[in-house]
Amino acid sequence: MTLDLSRWQFGITTVFHFIFVPLTIGLALLLAIMQTAAYRTRHDEVKHQKWERMTLFWRRLFLINFAIGVVTGIVQEFQFGMNWAAYSRYVGSVFGAPLAVEALLAFFLESTFLGVWIFGRDRVSARIHLASIWLVSAGTTLSAYFILAANAWMQHPVGYKVVGDRAVMTNFWAVMTNSTLISSFLHVFTAALVTAAVLMLGVSAWHLLRSRRAGQPPHPVFSASAKLALIVGAIAIVATMFFGDNQARLMEKQQPMKMAAAEAIYNTQNGASFSLLTIGNLSGQPVFQLRLPHMLSVLADNSWNGPVQGINQIQAQEAAKYGPGNYKPILWVTYWTFRIMVGCGILMLLIMAVGLWLMYRRKLDDSKWFLGLAIPTIALPFLANAMGWIFTEMGRQPWVVYGLLKTSQAVSNIGTGYVVTTLIGFTAIYSVLAIIDFGLMARFARLDPDAADEHDHDNDSGLVSGEDRVPALVY
Amino acid sequence: MVSTVAAAVPPYTGLEVFWFTIIAILWVVYFVLEGFDFGVGMLLPVVGRNDLDRRVLINTIGPVWDGNEVWLLVAGGATFAAFPNWYATLFSGFYLPLFLILAALIFRGVAFEFRAKRALPAWRRTWDHAIFWGSLIPALLWGVAFANILRGVPIGRQFSYYGSFFNLLNPYALVGGVTTLLLFALHGAVFLSLKTTDEIHERASRVAKILAPAAAAALVAFLAWTYVNAHNAHDTGLVPPFVPIAAIVAVCVVGWLLRERLEGWAFVATAVGLVGLVATIFLNLYPRVMVSSISPAFNLTIGNSASAPYTLKVMTIVALIFTPIVLVYQGWSYWVFRARVRRPGSISVPRHGTGGSSGLSGAGDTNPALTASGDADSPPGEGGSS
Numbered sequence: 001m002t003l004d005l006s007r008w009q010f011g012i013t014t015v016f017h018f019i020f021v022p023l024t025i026g027l028a029l030l031l032a033i034m035q036t037a038a039y040r041t042r043h044d045e046v047k048h049q050k051w052e053r054m055t056l057f058w059r060r061l062f063l064i065n066f067a068i069g070v071v072t073g074i075v076q077e078f079q080f081g082m083n084w085a086a087y088s089r090y091v092g093s094v095f096g097a098p099l100a101v102e103a104l105l106a107f108f109l110e111s112t113f114l115g116v117w118i119f120g121r122d123r124v125s126a127r128i129h130l131a132s133i134w135l136v137s138a139g140t141t142l143s144a145y146f147i148l149a150a151n152a153w154m155q156h157p158v159g160y161k162v163v164g165d166r167a168v169m170t171n172f173w174a175v176m177t178n179s180t181l182i183s184s185f186l187h188v189f190t191a192a193l194v195t196a197a198v199l200m201l202g203v204s205a206w207h208l209l210r211s212r213r214a215g216q217p218p219h220p221v222f223s224a225s226a227k228l229a230l231i232v233g234a235i236a237i238v239a240t241m242f243f244g245d246n247q248a249r250l251m252e253k254q255q256p257m258k259m260a261a262a263e264a265i266y267n268t269q270n271g272a273s274f275s276l277l278t279i280g281n282l283s284g285q286p287v288f289q290l291r292l293p294h295m296l297s298v299l300a301d302n303s304w305n306g307p308v309q310g311i312n313q314i315q316a317q318e319a320a321k322y323g324p325g326n327y328k329p330i331l332w333v334t335y336w337t338f339r340i341m342v343g344c345g346i347l348m349l350l351i352m353a354v355g356l357w358l359m360y361r362r363k364l365d366d367s368k369w370f371l372g373l374a375i376p377t378i379a380l381p382f383l384a385n386a387m388g389w390i391f392t393e394m395g396r397q398p399w400v401v402y403g404l405l406k407t408s409q410a411v412s413n414i415g416t417g418y419v420v421t422t423l424i425g426f427t428a429i430y431s432v433l434a435i436i437d438f439g440l441m442a443r444f445a446r447l448d449p450d451a452a453d454e455h456d457h458d459n460d461s462g463l464v465s466g467e468d469r470v471p472a473l474v475y
Numbered sequence: 476m477v478s479t480v481a482a483a484v485p486p487y488t489g490l491e492v493f494w495f496t497i498i499a500i501l502w503v504v505y506f507v508l509e510g511f512d513f514g515v516g517m518l519l520p521v522v523g524r525n526d527l528d529r530r531v532l533i534n535t536i537g538p539v540w541d542g543n544e545v546w547l548l549v550a551g552g553a554t555f556a557a558f559p560n561w562y563a564t565l566f567s568g569f570y571l572p573l574f575l576i577l578a579a580l581i582f583r584g585v586a587f588e589f590r591a592k593r594a595l596p597a598w599r600r601t602w603d604h605a606i607f608w609g610s611l612i613p614a615l616l617w618g619v620a621f622a623n624i625l626r627g628v629p630i631g632r633q634f635s636y637y638g639s640f641f642n643l644l645n646p647y648a649l650v651g652g653v654t655t656l657l658l659f660a661l662h663g664a665v666f667l668s669l670k671t672t673d674e675i676h677e678r679a680s681r682v683a684k685i686l687a688p689a690a691a692a693a694l695v696a697f698l699a700w701t702y703v704n705a706h707n708a709h710d711t712g713l714v715p716p717f718v719p720i721a722a723i724v725a726v727c728v729v730g731w732l733l734r735e736r737l738e739g740w741a742f743v744a745t746a747v748g749l750v751g752l753v754a755t756i757f758l759n760l761y762p763r764v765m766v767s768s769i770s771p772a773f774n775l776t777i778g779n780s781a782s783a784p785y786t787l788k789v790m791t792i793v794a795l796i797f798t799p800i801v802l803v804y805q806g807w808s809y810w811v812f813r814a815r816v817r818r819p820g821s822i823s824v825p826r827h828g829t830g831g832s833s834g835l836s837g838a839g840d841t842n843p844a845l846t847a848s849g850d851a852d853s854p855p856g857e858g859g860s861s
Binding site for chain 1: 530533537541553555558560562564565567570573574577581585588592635636640785786794797805811814819
C-alpha cells in the first residue's frame with residue numbers, strides 16, 4: 001500500500017512540476033532573445049519599442065509560471081528521502097551527485113540572476129540586465145541537464161559498480177555523458193522550446209483575433225510574437241521529433257521492453273509495423289487496429305525489415321537474467337501515452353508548417369481559422385510533455401533503476417497513514433496552485449500590452465540617479 | 476553501555492570530515508540568510524500596518540529570498556550525495572514536519588510573486604497570511620528538527636526510524652523551535668531596520684528591541700539544556716565553549732547596539748548568534764550525524780552513512796571550483812540591492828525635480844496600486860523604457 005501510494009505521490013508531484021518547467025526553460029530563452037533584440041535596436045525607436053513591449057508582456061507570464069516551477073521543485077529535492085529511503089541509500093553515491101551539482105551550478109544561477117533581472121532594471125546597466133536573463137536561461141537549461149543526468153542513470157545506469165548492497169559511482173564523466181542523457185536532454189530542451197513557442201503563438205493569436213474583430217490593425221507586439229513563435233516553434237518541433245526518434249533507437253538497445261511495450265508488440269517481428277491506434281484490447285487480439293507497415297522497424301532500427309523484439313521474448317530473457325518475475329510494464333499506459341505524445345507532436349508539426357506557409361504568404365494576421373486553431377493548440381505541448389514523462393517512467397517499470405533495483409524495493413519503511421496524509425496534502429496544495437496559476441496566466445495573457453498592470457514595475461525604472469532615488473516597489 | 480564518543484571514533488577519512496563540515500556550513504549560511512527573510516515574513520503583520528508598508532517589507536527581501544532558499548536545496552542535495560543514509564533516515568523519519576515545511580515554503584514562495592498581481596484586498600490578505608505562516612512554520616520546525624537530530628530519536632537497525640510524529644514534539648525540541656523562531660524574527664527585525672526608512676524603520680527597530688531579550692533568553696535556555704544533555708552523555712569535549720558563549724553574548728548585545736543605532740553591527744550580532752547556534756549543534760553532533768535514542772550502536776555517523784570515496788572526491792572538486800563563484804555573484808547581488816527600500820507614496824518630493832530626476836517620478840504617480848486605486852485596466856505608465 002505504501003508502495004502504490006508513494007508511486008502515485010511521486011507521479012502527481014513530478015508531472016505537476018513538469019507542467020511548469022518546460023515553459024520556464026523555453027520562455028527564458030525566448031525572453032533572452034527578445035531582450036537582446038530590444039538591446040540591439042536601442043537606437044531605432046520604433047523597433048526598440050516593439051521588442052521592449054514584447055519582453056515586458058511575456059515576462060509577466062514567465063514570472064507567474066516560474067514561481068510555481070520553483071516551489072514545486074523544492075519538493076523534488078526532498079521526496080526521494082521521504083518516500084524512497086531505500087532507493088536513496090542504494091543510489092545516493094551516483095544519483096545524489098547530479099542533484100547536488102544541479103543546486104550548486106543551476107539553482108543559484110537562476111535564482112540570483114532572476115532577482116537581478118526582476119528588481120535590477122534601475123540598478124544595473126542595460127548590458128548587465130540583458131546578461132542576467134541569459135544567465136537565468138542558462139541556469140534553467142543546466143538544471144534540466146543535471147536532473148536528466150540523474151534520470152538517465154535510472155534508465156541506463158553507467159559509470160558505477162555494485163558494492164555490497166549499493167551502487168557506487170566509479171566514473172562521474174560517464175554519468176554526465178551518458179548516451180541516454182544527451183539524447184533525452186536534447187529531446188526535452190527542444191520540447192521546452194516548442195512548449196513556449198506554442199503558448200506564445202496561441203496567446204498572440206487570441207490578441208490578433210480580438211483586434212481583427214474590433215476592426216483594429218494587428219498589434220505589432222503580437223504580429224512579431226506570432227512570427228517569432230512560428231520560426232522557433234517549427235525548428236524546435238522538428239528537432240524534438242528528430243531527437244525523440246534518436247531516443248527510440250537507444251531505447252530499443254538499452255530498454256527493449258519499453259519499446260516493445262510502447263508498441264504492444266508481443267512477439268519479435270521483422271519489418272514491424274507501427275500501430276496508430278487500437279480499439280479493443282492490447283493482448284494480441286485487437287478488434288480494430290490501424291498500422292503503418294514497416295514503420296516501427298524503421299523507427300527503431302533504421303531498416304525496412306529490421307527485427308523488433310517482442311514482449312514475450314524480452315520477458316523470457318529478463319526472467320533468465322534477473323530471476324523469475326514479471327518484467328512487463330502496464331501495457332495500456334505505455335501504449336497510449338506514447339501514442340498521445342507522438343500524436344500531439346505530429347499535430348503541432350502540421351500546425352507549425354501551415355503557420356509558416358501563411359507567414360510566408362503574409363496572411364498570418366488575417367487568417368481567422370488559423371488564429372482560431374492556434375488558441376486550443378496551447379494544450380498540446382503540455383499534454384505531450386506529461387505523456388512523454390509518464391511513458392518513460394512507467395515504461396521502465398518494474399525497475400526504478402533499470403536492471404539494478406526494482407521499484408518495490410525502493411520505498412521507505414513508513415506507515416501508510418503518513419503517505420496518505422502527504423499524498424492528500426500535496427494533491428490538494430497543487431490543485432489550489434493549479435487553479436490560481438491558470439487564473440493568473442489567463443488574466444495576464446489577455447492584458448493589453450500597452451496598459452500598465454496594477455503593479456507594473458517595468459514602467460518606473462531607471463528614472464533617477466543619485467542617492468535619493470526611490471524605485472517603485474516590484475512585489 | 477554508554478560508550479563515550481571519543482572511544483568510539485574510528486579513523487574517519489578526511490573527505491568524510493570535510494563533507495560534514497561543508498554540510499554544517501551550508502546549514503549555517505542557510506540559517507543566516509533565509510533566517511532574516513523568514514523573520515521579515517513573520518513580522519509582516521507586526522511591522523506592516525497597511526498594504527503599502529507590507530509591500531515595502533516584502534521588497535526588502537524580494538531580490539534575494541529565492542537565492543537564500545537555494546542554500547537549503549544545496550544542503551539537501553549535498554547530504555544526498557555525501558551521506559545517503561543520513562538523507563534517507565532524516566527525511567523519511569522526520570516525514571510530517573518536513574511535509575509541513577515544504578507546504579509552508581510552497582505557499583510562501585508563490586505568495587511573493589502572486590501577491591502584487593491583483594489589487595483586491597482579500598487577495599492580498601490571503602497571500603499575507605501565506606507569507607506569515609509560510610515563514611513562521613519553517614522557522615519553528617527547523618529548530619525542532621535540529622534539536623531532535625542532536626537529542627536523539629528512535630533509530631534502530633539498518634538506520635530505520637521507529638518513532639512517530641509525536642516523538643519529535645518533546646520539550647527540548649520545542650525549546651529549540653522557539654529559539655530559532657525568535658532568533659529568525661529578531662534577525663529579520665534588525666534586517667528591516669537596516670533596509671527601511673522613516674516610520675517603518677522606527678517600528679522595525681522598536682520590534683527588534685522587544686524581541687532581543689526574548690531571543691537571548693530562549694538561546695540561553697536552549698544552549699544550557701544542550702550543554703547539560705552533552706554533559707550527561709559525556710560528549711562535551713568537542714564543543715569549544717567559546718562557540719555557544721559567543722552566540723549568547725552576540726544576541727545579548729543586540730538590544731544595546733540598536734539603542735546606539737549601530738544597526739549594521741546589530742545585524743552582524745544576530746548573524747553571529749545564528750552561526751554559533753548551528754555550529755554548536757554540529758560540533759556537538761560530530762562525528763555523528765543523527766543520534767539514536769535506542770542505542771549508540773545505531774547512531775548514524777559520518778563513517779557509516781557516507782557515500783563512496785570516489786563520489787566525495789568528485790563532489791569536493793566541483794564544490795571547490797564553483798562555491799567561490801557562487802559566493803561572488805550572490806555577494807554582488809546583495810551589493811546591487813544594498814539601498815534601503817522606501818515608501819514611494821510617503822515622500823514629498825516634487826514630481827519633476829531637477830532634470831526630470833525626482834525621487835518619485837513615475838513610481839508613486841503612475842503606479843496605481845501605490846495610490847490604492849488600481850486595477851489592471853489602469854492607464855499606461857509610459858515611464859522609463861530608458
